[in-house]
Amino acid sequence: MARLRKAPGKGHQNESVQDLTDSTAVRLTRQVTLIDSVSLTVGMIIGSGIFISPTSVLANSGGIGWALFVWVLCGILSMLGALCYAELGTTFPVSGGDFSYLLEAYGPILAFLRLWTSVVSIRTASSAVLSLTCVTYILLPFYPNCDIPPVVLRLVAVCVLYAIFFVNSLSVPLSRRIQVLFTVAKLLVIGLAVIIVSD
Template identity: 40%
Template sequence: MESGAQRLNLKREVGLIGAVSFIAGTMIGSGIFISPQYVLSTIGSPGASLLVWACSGLIAMLGGLCYAELGTVISESGGEYIYMLRTAGRVVAFMFVFSFVAVMRPASATGIALSCAEYVVAPFFDGGTPPQVLVKCIAAVLILVLANVNCLSVRLATGIQVVSMVIKVLALLVIVLGGVAMVFQGNTDNFDVSFEGTNVGVSSIGIAFYQGLWSYDGWNTLNYLTEELKDPEVSLVPR
């Protein structure tokens, strides 16, 4: 009891496997399947494209390590909102969470849902462009279904996250192994002129990094449910 009111405590139902699946499942989204072509076309060469991906991964890793430490120091759910609330005050925290809820998160969820919906309807329109109304309706249904799942049960949401992560990892493995097989078959022409045609303009580099970082987006999501982790010190910062 605090000031005559009972404090709401969230159920700690997310273990280490669920936590890893939550981050991996969030990071391995539509971005990694869509962004590579835009990174390559924007930066202009395979070598520079790989460099952009490596640097983007390094930035995401450093950000993830910082958030892991923050999550153990301030062991409350809410992510950036709670960190701003505890350090910068209510006004800054409110401004952030308002823009996050009203603009940033809906825009991100909409983009991911539309990408997923396009893949869902593509097999039914072989060689043609599916109606945008249909794509948008399916995207809206996906958002509503997943929102309800997260509201109804943490365990169910975690289970779906684990299954989706496994499916996406398997899909990536098929792509990676296919690329490795092509290299062993002698398709190495792109490596002979790795950096030929690289666009060194500020806008090209910026857009390429934007696409790369968008694919890595999600490394901070576990901090939104810190209070639901069974053992935050283990799940956030494995020793």
């Protein structure tokens, strides 16, 4: 049971210790299981970018060999970044991610600036690109012989973002199940693609 000691002052020398009961204590319940953690990790590693970037890499690399070289180089850089984050996570076992690490290393100003840029531009731009990619593949069957109108694309992308926001706000178990479902779907799609290409 947590205890809160009142600061002593005039006339309060003999104040008793106030107990905080379990009903007033705020606790976060652990709801993410091992499967959910693996699903989140795989879902972040195998992002929707794999459905967009290969085309532009092949178009601008000058050949298949250079495209493969770029993919291998980016894979090595990503692995080094992941190893750095793994070491930081085990060295500083606190929540907060980048903010906590920068706060510990460089102080509150740089930590705040990193958090601010993440909220204002990095995360928002990433969410916008991912939703536009998702909607592009959803709407392609409805526009087989022409370009998707930009207004339709943006409106449906906004609806997708609102749906994701609603699900995450509504229930953690529901968002966990959806994450696992989409991760399995991505893995099956990639597995089928490997089988088709190898044959």
